[in-house]
Amino acid sequence: MASDNNKLSLDSIRDSLIRQEDTIIFNLIERIKYPITPTLYKEASSSSWNISGSLFHYLFQETEALHSKVGRYLSAEENPFFPDKLPASIIPPSKCTPVLHPAAECVNVNEKILDVYKKQLLPLFCTDQADDEENFATTASCDIQLLQALSRRIHYGKFVAEVKFRDCTDQYKPLILAKDRDALMKLLTFEAVEEVVKKRVAKKAFVFGQQVTLNIDDNTKEAKYKVDPSLVSRLYDEWIMPLTKLVEVEYLLRRLD
Numbered sequence: 001m002a003s004d005n006n007k008l009s010l011d012s013i014r015d016s017l018i019r020q021e022d023t024i025i026f027n028l029i030e031r032i033k034y035p036i037t038p039t040l041y042k043e044a045s046s047s048s049w050n051i052s053g054s055l056f057h058y059l060f061q062e063t064e065a066l067h068s069k070v071g072r073y074l075s076a077e078e079n080p081f082f083p084d085k086l087p088a089s090i091i092p093p094s095k096c097t098p099v100l101h102p103a104a105e106c107v108n109v110n111e112k113i114l115d116v117y118k119k120q121l122l123p124l125f126c127t128d129q130a131d132d133e134e135n136f137a138t139t140a141s142c143d144i145q146l147l148q149a150l151s152r153r154i155h156y157g158k159f160v161a162e163v164k165f166r167d168c169t170d171q172y173k174p175l176i177l178a179k180d181r182d183a184l185m186k187l188l189t190f191e192a193v194e195e196v197v198k199k200r201v202a203k204k205a206f207v208f209g210q211q212v213t214l215n216i217d218d219n220t221k222e223a224k225y226k227v228d229p230s231l232v233s234r235l236y237d238e239w240i241m242p243l244t245k246l247v248e249v250e251y252l253l254r255r256l257d
């Protein structure tokens, strides 16, 4: 996507967003196998671990640093959570023409995503409030994968905005020049599309979270799901789509710089 100008269309971008729903829901199911594990997110200074910050923070920063060395953040689809701490890539950047305006690099809402994730999403989805000491590292790895999937989806708003701008430049230009956030938000919003997204992710959560058995008798037992479909719909309605649209607006405001 990052360099394939020929294939840039709203349909192809929406297809990618639909595929990313699968990744988010599977990663969510993986993370909520474990309890909330509050110790992971607490400052480790009081413990015997020789690190500053929390164990989660430490693993996340080190993971990003390693990924940065092998070129992850050279991709316009990837946005780091700790942009100030990244080592240089050993892989050279691609020579293809970028799809996005250079100002795209300034749009990064990961701080917000991390805050919402810890304060609102984990308590909502993890019903068990306990610690699982044996699985600290595994749980934090699940957090990182889920957060990276959420961040990728939300920052895909830059590509959505770019294609909407190219398709309707005459409508977007005056609003960008007037810095009219509310009008931009209104113009880029498609409520009918959002309704479909909410219904589809609930259905996916229902299908992906089923217990699959081979015994016909098991079908008569009360169904148990790994993630509540209505919560997944809420996740999109209250957090993922609003943050995607925030990214769209922030990108558009810089599109004529």
Ligand SMILES: C=C(O[C@@H]1C=C(C(=O)O)C=C[C@H]1O)C(=O)O
Pocket (backbone or CB within 6 Å): 014, 017, 160, 188, 189, 190, 191, 193, 194, 197, 240, 241, 242, 244, 245
């Ligand atoms: C992503 C788009 O832009 C907006 C954001 C949406 C989303 O985050 O899923 C859906 C519809 C639009 O309101 C789009 O038009 O497809």
